[in-house]
Amino acid sequence: MLDDLFSVERFVGDAGIALSRIGRFLGDTSVRGLALTDPALVMAAAGKLTRGGRPDDAAMHADRLAAILDLYARTGIPVYSPGYMGRQFSGPLPVTAAVDLASAILTQPASFYEAGPLPSVAERIMGEELNRFLGMPADRFTMVTTSGGSLANLTALLAARGRRYPEVWTTGLAGLDRRPAIAVGEDSHYSITRAAGLLGMGEAQVVRLPLDAARRIDPVRAAAELDAAAARGLDLFALVATAGTTPVGAIDPMEALADLAAERGLWLHVDAAHGGGMIVSDRLRARLAGIERADSIAWDAHKTMFVPAACTMLFYRDRDHAHAAFRQEASYVFEKTPDRYTAFDAAEKNFECTKRPMIMSLWVPWALYGPAPFVEKIEGLCDMAVQAHDLLRAQRDFVPLHRPDSNILCFRYVPEPPMDEAASGALQTEIRNRVRSRGRFFISKVDLDGQAALRVVFMNHVVTAQHVGLLLDEIRTVAAMVLEERA
Amino acid sequence: MLDDLFSVERFVGDAGIALSRIGRFLGDTSVRGLALTDPALVMAAAGKLTRGGRPDDAAMHADRLAAILDLYARTGIPVYSPGYMGRQFSGPLPVTAAVDLASAILTQPASFYEAGPLPSVAERIMGEELNRFLGMPADRFTMVTTSGGSLANLTALLAARGRRYPEVWTTGLAGLDRRPAIAVGEDSHYSITRAAGLLGMGEAQVVRLPLDAARRIDPVRAAAELDAAAARGLDLFALVATAGTTPVGAIDPMEALADLAAERGLWLHVDAAHGGGMIVSDRLRARLAGIERADSIAWDAHKTMFVPAACTMLFYRDRDHAHAAFRQEASYVFEKTPDRYTAFDAAEKNFECTKRPMIMSLWVPWALYGPAPFVEKIEGLCDMAVQAHDLLRAQRDFVPLHRPDSNILCFRYVPEPPMDEAASGALQTEIRNRVRSRGRFFISKVDLDGQAALRVVFMNHVVTAQHVGLLLDEIRTVAAMVLEERA
Structure with missing residues (x-):
């Protein structure tokens, strides 16, 4: 049975079925919104498809796979239709589907060079390609991909916490005589506040900065808010700006916020999960002015770089800070001797142990088409x-x-x-x-x-x-x- | 240009190239190990492929995509070869590649029913299917997929922290008058210790439990170690057992550890990232005896269920605890009114905001083939x-x-x-x-x-x-x- 299920014939046959069913979905650009189906109906249909599968019945297999893919496409969001304008999801560049098909079989975790040589190298190449637009110091910055914007934001705040309180990783926050706090815009993503709860700072230690009429952080009122927070005894260590807020897509004034952060010794993190893609355009780049002064930037390629989720990039201005996020001795944890291979390992900079080679779905179209x-x-x-x-x-x-x-x-x-x-x-x-x-x-x-x-x-x-x-x-x-x- | 790159023709053409190149890789079961290539060589080859891509040159495009996929396959780990026996990576069931191809185009985040109806439903179905083997209380358990074992372990420990110290999410650990601590086996995965650093408990508050000759946690000596830790003033709130340790694949004695956890009011988390798959076998299941008594179980389907990474399942004995991990008011964060659709949303139980529909690569082969x-x-x-x-x-x-x-x-x-x-x-x-x-x-x-x-x-x-x-x-x-x- 296993020899059959793992055969090239099954692979080619199944992929062929997916190509024809999904090709129809991709090609249907009729104007339509959501075909929101009652969960009970989807549950009944999926439940029926779950029962009685038999590995040895090839004809039943083909019909059932087609039925599953049709149900998958029919009930989902029509991201390629001009009627779908409601969320920050985009239909990816189709070549990325070929990449994901390849990645599924090739099984190369991008955490260790030994396991994923090309993804490890592609990560470095894409970091350099995109930093030509971002403008962080070329000899110091680093980029690491991670599984989504929430994880990138968390990792950045962890690096920031580690810079200010290096002992906390080992000793914990319970022994600390200060109250660590972060400052964020009123419209910042919920993952930022959540990170404060998760990392042990506590959500009550999140200082919310007021917005101007365009719903961008108002730097003058923000300064007053930071003063007030310090006067309340909070020990601020990070300021989070957003480039492309979820509600209205607003871009915070990063030059002014970088000044504020520099004056007060705060880590500046820019959540550019949504807005990062604008940096590749000569015409739009100026809207992100000041982003190069951030200590860290989170950027979802699966939003405005049009690749499948999740493909998030986390840029650090200073690569030493990337290693400081997870303050473990690499040689102890990973039992390895540094060499020319391990120099390309991402694992010490990543939360993930086994990381999807997500960079491939960005690097491949970039290599094929350029910017x-x-x-x-x-x-x-x-x-x-x-x-x-x-x-x-x-x-x-x-x-x-x-x-x-x-x-x-x-x-x-x-x-x-x-x-x-x-x-x-x-x-x-x-x-x-x-x-x-x-x-x-x-x-x-x-x-x-x-x-x-x-x-x-x-x-x-x-x-x-x-x-x-x-x-x-x-x-x-x-x-x-x-x-x-x-x- | 965009109309061409997003066309069905490109999709079918590119996927066809991937099918032929990757089919060769899948079919090559010659005995071979690692073709570990000097990073400088991979870098040079990838760099050359990155430069000068042009969206309008279809012939160049086909050649270059083929060259990229060949380089990807040639430099990677031969997971389908009998010579590759070194790591916990397996060549996935080929049908999962067809699923990943479909998922790339369909773009359905599995966090919200509205965005991904079938993945949301499939998650519930697979939870029920697999809990028939696990044996948690059918009317109380819940399962949520997440992006890797490290994130599942972190999420479980967060839920455990939230149960013991519900106020910490808001007020933070800095104000706490106790020293929260967790206990783990000497061979537990590094992500557990890391979670202690990350969540603000501090790695120094990780109590390491001694192993027996088979490298399983020794429950008698563990009890003494827990007593000693309490005597040192540590406030233990969680005990982590492992089903399939990374070094030797050992399975901790979960019945005895569940007794220990129950006596002391500890949350029992089982990291079954590697060993979880054994539960489906009538012959092997007894090795995991006691796992049904855990408060939470992490299980990587991308390890011993043979699907692409990452596909991790996190089971909770009590679904209320799943919601307690991230203690935010859902209606505030997600701006929604509970209805029959939102009842299927995973977002409140998940760290991720946009979550890959990873369950599809497990549910589809399960539906097609059964166990x-x-x-x-x-x-x-x-x-x-x-x-x-x-x-x-x-x-x-x-x-x-x-x-x-x-x-x-x-x-x-x-x-x-x-x-x-x-x-x-x-x-x-x-x-x-x-x-x-x-x-x-x-x-x-x-x-x-x-x-x-x-x-x-x-x-x-x-x-x-x-x-x-x-x-x-x-x-x-x-x-x-x-x-x-x-x-």
Whole structure:
């Protein structure tokens, strides 16, 4: 049985089935939103497919695999459709699927050179390629891939904690006579606050910095907040800026925040999970000015570099800090003698022991195409957000809530006659839910200062102003239905 | 340009190239070890492939993709070869490559039902399927997949910390008047000790429990060690057992340790990253007796369930504890109203925000084949380890160091005349390095009580006693060379 299941024939046959089923999904660019299916129905279908599988029945096998892949595609999010504009997920460059297929079989963990020579080397190459745009000191920086933005943020804060309190790794925080604290913007990602809870600082020691009207950290009020925190007895050791906040895609003023961090001896971490991709564009790069002064930068290639999740890069300004995050003696832990091979090992810089060779899905398209498609795509998406903003401004029944810093736009539908805040908020939420269930478009909802707003994220280059126009019509239709029902 | 790169034609063409190149790798079961290449050479080859890529040149594209995949396969570990016996990596079931190809394009994060309905449902199904073997309380347990064994161990210890010190998530450890501590076996994985450093307990608060002659935790001496730790003022809250230690694959006595944990109110976590797979076998299951009493179990499907990395399952005895690991108010963090969809969301139980739909590569072969191939494979590997052990015992110049609890076997080569310990240790290391560089077999080296030993891990069902015999001959040849050079 095993010889059959592990045969080249099975591999080629199964992959062929996947190619035909998934090719259909990729090629279907009809305008559609979410086909949100009742979990009970998916559960019943999947349960039926789970029962009675038999390794020796090749014909049943082919039918069942096709049925599974069809169910997988049918119930999922249509990331290649121009109707899907609701989240920070993008349909990856198709060549990355060929890479993932190869990586599944080749089984090369990217933690040790010995186990994954090419992924280890590709990680170094991509670090250097992308740092040409980022501009960290070329002779000191390092980059390590890791399994998602949350893990990159955690690792960076761990390195920051280790720089300020090197003894804590061994002795623990319980013996510390200071109260370690970090400062973050009000719109920072939940993984930052979570890291404070996890690392033992405690969420109460997270200082929230106020935002300006564009929802970026206000550096002047931030300075006052840091002073107040110090006066309360908090020992601040890190400041987290965001390049591309989750709610509105805002980019914090990194030059001013780098000044603040430098004055106060704080580690500056930039969570550029979403916004990092803008750095490859000559036109957009200036929006990230100051990012090169960060001590660490987290950047999800699976967001604005259009590769499968998770592929997160963590850049350190100083490679010694990368090793300091996990303060273990490598020779003890890893039982090895340093040599030309181990110099390429990522394990000491990584939380993971067995790490997916995730860099391959970024390096391969970069090697094949160069930067051009990445530049064209991210510029198109950011341009589209501005176009949508201008389009909304020209409507009497829509209000954009900010001029986009990146590819995210929040707005509200404002019917005549005007509504009070609570009623308007309820209307936005109802619109979003109805748009979702009608299945033509998918948009998201976000609460800004406690008020619901609608949100679109441009991740797909096939989306045009015409699609945005159709979306606005859909919203008007839905809103009219809601208002009529209420009347 | 983008329309071309995102076309179905590119997808099918690129995947076709991957199929032919990777099919060759899969089909090559010649006996070979590591083709360890100088990083400078891989760097030069990869660097050359990185430069000058052009999206518009389809012929160049095909050649270059083929060259990249060939380099990837040629320099990597031959996991499907019977010569590769050195690490806990296995060549995955080929159907999983088709699944990974599909998952790359479908882009369904498994954190939210809305984004990944089938992966969310499959996670629940696989939890139930596998708990039939594990035997946790069916109405209370829960399972969540996560990105690797290290993250599963960390998450479990976080849940344990949260149960004992619920206030720490908010207030931090710095204010605590107790010294939280955990107890682990001497051979436990480094990720456990690391978690203590990371979570703010401090590595000095890790109590190391002594092992018996079979390198399993000795429960009697462990009890004394726990008493001594308490007398030193440590506040123990968790005990970590291992089912399949990294050095020798030993399985700690979980019944006795569960008793110890229950008496003392400790959270029992079982790191079954390696050994978990044995549970599906009627013949092997008894070796894991007591595992159902754990509060949490980490189990890497990418080890002994033969799917691509990372696919780790974290089982909790009580689902409320899963939610307690990350003590955030879900409605605040995730801005959502609980409904029939959100009931399937994994996000509140997961460290990750965007999580790979890793469960698909386990559920799909399980659905297609049922348990049979998993059972056949794990039984074969464990049987092979015992066979190899018996074979070694029959040789006058080899000594097996333990009777295998799972599929790992450590041993030493002992030439005539006898050597002192230091010389013998140096010889084992030299043998391992030469075997590696000759490229016929790959085995690993491990230090046991400070003494080097050779180590084989049986992960490939095509390995037979004949291959083990060939390996012993190779070791003899190499040892003779070393001893001759020294003389």
